[in-house]
Amino acid sequence: MANTAPSLPREARPGDRGMVPPGKMQWLDGGLKLLVPVLLAALLAAAYYFGSFQAYLQLFSSRGYASFLPALGAAYALLMLLFQVIRTVLWACYRPYPLTQGPLPSLTVIIPAYNEGAMVAQAINSVAAADYPADRLEIICVDDGSTDDTWDHIARAGKRLPHLLKTIRFPVNRGKKEALYAGFTRAGGEILITLDSDSIIEKDALRHVVAPLLAEPQMGAVAGNVKVFNRHQSLMGKMQAVRFVNLDYLRASQSLYRAVVCTPGSLSAYRREALLPILGDWRCQTFLGAPCHHSEDRALTNFVLRRGYYT
Numbered sequence: 001m002a003n004t005a006p007s008l009p010r011e012a013r014p015g016d017r018g019m020v021p022p023g024k025m026q027w028l029d030g031g032l033k034l035l036v037p038v039l040l041a042a043l044l045a046a047a048y049y050f051g052s053f054q055a056y057l058q059l060f061s062s063r064g065y066a067s068f069l070p071a072l073g074a075a076y077a078l079l080m081l082l083f084q085v086i087r088t089v090l091w092a093c094y095r096p097y098p099l100t101q102g103p104l105p106s107l108t109v110i111i112p113a114y115n116e117g118a119m120v121a122q123a124i125n126s127v128a129a130a131d132y133p134a135d136r137l138e139i140i141c142v143d144d145g146s147t148d149d150t151w152d153h154i155a156r157a158g159k160r161l162p163h164l165l166k167t168i169r170f171p172v173n174r175g176k177k178e179a180l181y182a183g184f185t186r187a188g189g190e191i192l193i194t195l196d197s198d199s200i201i202e203k204d205a206l207r208h209v210v211a212p213l214l215a216e217p218q219m220g221a222v223a224g225n226v227k228v229f230n231r232h233q234s235l236m237g238k239m240q241a242v243r244f245v246n247l248d249y250l251r252a253s254q255s256l257y258r259a260v261v262c263t264p265g266s267l268s269a270y271r272r273e274a275l276l277p278i279l280g281d282w283r284c285q286t287f288l289g290a291p292c293h294h295s296e297d298r299a300l301t302n303f304v305l306r307r308g309y310y311t
Contacts (some may be wrong), residue, residue: 115150139165
């Protein structure tokens with residue numbers, strides 16, 4: 001699991017009131033798996049009791065032209081409700097892959113950073129402190145032309161961890177895609193992991209995120225379970241926390257048919273042989289003739305899926 005904090009104050013540290021303890025987070029996730037199906041069942045029961053379904057059927061039975069749009073809306077609502085029921089069942093059935101007891105692959109964790117300040121040091125430190133063999137771990141941190149003190153924190157981390165951390169500094173800002181590309185092309189690991197510079201991983205996160213790749217040779221990419229670090233520090237943090245829970249819900253349901261449509265940049269793992277052949281196309285991707293600089297994580301996932309790998 002990674003905790004991400006786009007608006008985290010620079011002085012905040014793990015253990016602050018903004019960070020939900022791992023045990024409590026697991027309890028909340030388990031509670032949601034019980035609460036959501038119960039609420040959905042209650043919604044369906046209420047709809048049946050108050051005659052909502054009969055109202056939809058009456059719209060379908062009308063032959064007047066004026067009823068076409070309402071009937072279309074009713075059909076869409078019923079289809080989305082059915083889809084939501086199926087997705088909820090898949091989500092409730094999701095179980096994480098068990099951790100492997102065999103030899104672990106070599107990892108390269110790539111951290112792109114831009115004007116992140118002291119937070120980037122926390123991201124690096126959380127990877128360095130992970131429960132993963134140090135001789136199988138490599139970190140590459142890319143300063144994407146920051147104009148604040150981000151590079152100072154990266155450079156100090158490099159002096160503390162010379163055996164573990166490689167640093168790259170762009171003279172000007174080139175964008176997250178270019179920063180990731182620089183890390184990918186210099187990585188030596190069998191598994192390449194992306195981590196945002198405002199994210200902090202739990203100690204066992206690396207072992208968990210590689211588990212599906214070890215269990216299934218055709219698995220090309222794995223999405224991490226991301227929660228908001230400072231969810232209790234502002235209204236925006238609370239709103240973002242709800243959004244991230246919804247994303248976790250979507251990815252867990254998509255995992256059941258092995259087609260997660262977006263492995264997030266905040267924490268994802270990629271099989272090397274699934275990633276390297278597509279980097280050129282991904283880097284030069286265009287839309288209506290213009291270069292694509294946004295949604296680089298979703299685009300990367302689509303390229304992996306297109307090659308026939310699962311996610």
